[in-house]
Amino acid sequence: MGSQYSFDHPDPHNAFITICHEAEYGEGPLSGIPVAVKDNISTAGIETTCGSNILKGYIPPYDAHVITLLRSAGAAIVGKTNMDEFGMGTTTETSAFGPTLNPADTTRAPGGSSGGSAAAVASGMVHMALGTDTGGSIRCPASFCGIVGLKPTYGRVSRYGLIAYANSMEQIGPLAGNVRDCALLYSVIAGHDPRDGTSLDLPAPAPLKPEIAGKRIGVPAEFFGEGVDPTVASVVQSGIDRLEGLGAEIISCSMPSMQYALAAYYVTSMSEASSNLGRYDGVRFGMAPDFVRLWHDAYSHIRKTGFGEEVRRRILLGSFALSAGYKGKYYAKAQAARQMVRNDFARLFETVDMLAGPTMPCVALPLGETSNPLSMYLADILTVPANLAGVPALSVPCGTAHTLPVGLQLIGKHGAEDEILSAALAFEEGSA
Amino acid sequence: MVSKEDVAHIATIADIGVDESELELFTSQFNTILDYFDVLDSVPVGGDAAPLRSNVFRNDEVVPSLPHDDVLMNATDPEDGFIRAPRVI
Numbered sequence: 001m002g003s004q005y006s007f008d009h010p011d012p013h014n015a016f017i018t019i020c021h022e023a024e025y026g027e028g029p030l031s032g033i034p035v036a037v038k039d040n041i042s043t044a045g046i047e048t049t050c051g052s053n054i055l056k057g058y059i060p061p062y063d064a065h066v067i068t069l070l071r072s073a074g075a076a077i078v079g080k081t082n083m084d085e086f087g088m089g090t091t092t093e094t095s096a097f098g099p100t101l102n103p104a105d106t107t108r109a110p111g112g113s114s115g116g117s118a119a120a121v122a123s124g125m126v127h128m129a130l131g132t133d134t135g136g137s138i139r140c141p142a143s144f145c146g147i148v149g150l151k152p153t154y155g156r157v158s159r160y161g162l163i164a165y166a167n168s169m170e171q172i173g174p175l176a177g178n179v180r181d182c183a184l185l186y187s188v189i190a191g192h193d194p195r196d197g198t199s200l201d202l203p204a205p206a207p208l209k210p211e212i213a214g215k216r217i218g219v220p221a222e223f224f225g226e227g228v229d230p231t232v233a234s235v236v237q238s239g240i241d242r243l244e245g246l247g248a249e250i251i252s253c254s255m256p257s258m259q260y261a262l263a264a265y266y267v268t269s270m271s272e273a274s275s276n277l278g279r280y281d282g283v284r285f286g287m288a289p290d291f292v293r294l295w296h297d298a299y300s301h302i303r304k305t306g307f308g309e310e311v312r313r314r315i316l317l318g319s320f321a322l323s324a325g326y327k328g329k330y331y332a333k334a335q336a337a338r339q340m341v342r343n344d345f346a347r348l349f350e351t352v353d354m355l356a357g358p359t360m361p362c363v364a365l366p367l368g369e370t371s372n373p374l375s376m377y378l379a380d381i382l383t384v385p386a387n388l389a390g391v392p393a394l395s396v397p398c399g400t401a402h403t404l405p406v407g408l409q410l411i412g413k414h415g416a417e418d419e420i421l422s423a424a425l426a427f428e429e430g431s432a
Numbered sequence: 433m434v435s436k437e438d439v440a441h442i443a444t445i446a447d448i449g450v451d452e453s454e455l456e457l458f459t460s461q462f463n464t465i466l467d468y469f470d471v472l473d474s475v476p477v478g479g480d481a482a483p484l485r486s487n488v489f490r491n492d493e494v495v496p497s498l499p500h501d502d503v504l505m506n507a508t509d510p511e512d513g514f515i516r517a518p519r520v521i
Contacts, residue, residue, distance in 0.1 A: 263471050286506070320462070329473070
């Protein structure tokens with residue numbers, strides 16, 4: 001250790017919440033490479049806010065496991081990126097630190113919730129960044145900003161030190177300008193960690209090589225269903241034709257559980273959030289409570305002023321979904337639907353190697369346009385199934401629609417990151 | 433349908449302050465969102481769709497943890513090595 005990386009870029013897109021102008025780095029596969037980190041990943045000594053007023057000023061006393069791995073690999077951690085508050089959003093506009101602009105078109109949002117990480121990569125400030133993906137929060141901004149993003153298999157990357165939103169679904173993963181950089185960052189952060197009870201002990205990632213010839217790629221009809229912008233659908237269909245041109249076998253299939261996936265995701269994530277975010281009372285960290293008020297009053301007050309509207313909405317809906325008399329109607333049904341999604345993936349993966357379709361049903365949205373919560377939730381329809389089932393999924397650029405980037409999503413079997421990254425590399429390089 | 437009173441009740445349980453002016457907005461948004469969630473009513477329960485879960489426990493062993501000072505470093509105005517909290521009575 002000991003070398004200093006001077007990071008002195010302007011940040012015209014508001015990609016960062018905190019910039020570390022002088023970052024220490026060491027030897028290793030990422031030696032001297034500047035890496036940006038989403039602001040819900042704990043960094044010892046560097047303020048970590050989750051994009052929320054309630055955590056302003058919070059300095060983690062320890063590093064997340066992925067940060068320890070980044071430092072060991074020699075990376076220079078150059079800052080903490082903007083995000084939807086606690087990861088709850090699809091545009092990065094729910095951040096308490098103002099919206100991030102999409103480098104591809106600064107009148108549009110970068111997607112979310114890892115919008116700051118995606119904008120930092122897409123604008124060229126860094127080559128790679130860490131994001132987190134609970135229902136699409138890596139793949140959505142990767143798609144909207146025209147970069148590559150991978151949500152690993154649930155359990156592949158340690159969540160130790162990741163500030164929880166919906167912990168049965170979220171994973172830390174890489175965003176990068178190309179597949180090779182994405183795979184490199186993934187290879188550094190993947191691995192077993194006993195401090196995360198859900199961590200998997202799997203072999204190290206294999207060296208990356210382009211490989212797609214002979215792969216059987218399923219395309220569920222539901223991925224091109226109602227709500228998918230026809231221009232986006234056509235660009236992604238061309239991308240799938242290119243996969244076929246590279247030697248893949250394209251197989252039409254069906255995923256009936258898609259009709260339940262979005263509701264199952266939101267009921268589950270809101271329920272988990274209502275519990276996880278119970279810890280924000282100002283007592284141990286974050287905004288100071290009013291010690292003179294009675295405690296329910298003090299907590300209600302701090303949680304009203306410290307949380308933004310979307311976070312409060314999700315905590316309230318999650319509390320409702322778990323409350324007496326409604327748990328069976330919402331939470332229990334959502335878990336049954338979640339199992340149907342898992343079963344659908346298991347059935348499809350008996351005959352295909354991976355699935356392909358659009359990452360998002362649309363292109364990047366204009367800033368300030370998503371005032372209706374349900375319409376924002378609906379944009380996650382194509383990304384949430386992978387989180388419900390815990391399977392790996394990535395977004396790789398496949399063209400433009402309405403002059404804006406479009407992402408192709410590849411979804412793999414549990415633990416098959418290498419396979420979808422190899423396919424994405426072949427797709428990106430145009431060689432099998 | 434949830435009413436304004438239902439939302440106010442949940443807000444009290446969740447310790448989330450909600451202004452009277454926000455209650456109307458939240459109530460209307462909740463009804464829109466909950467209407468959408470009604471799609472789950474047609475999910476069959478039991479059989480293949482029953483979720484399989486098991487808890488995995490670690491051994492209950494004492495391991496090194498954060499130093500005392502680090503635990504207190506983010507608390508507001510700790511006193512004599514203790515965290516302060518709002519009054520209970």
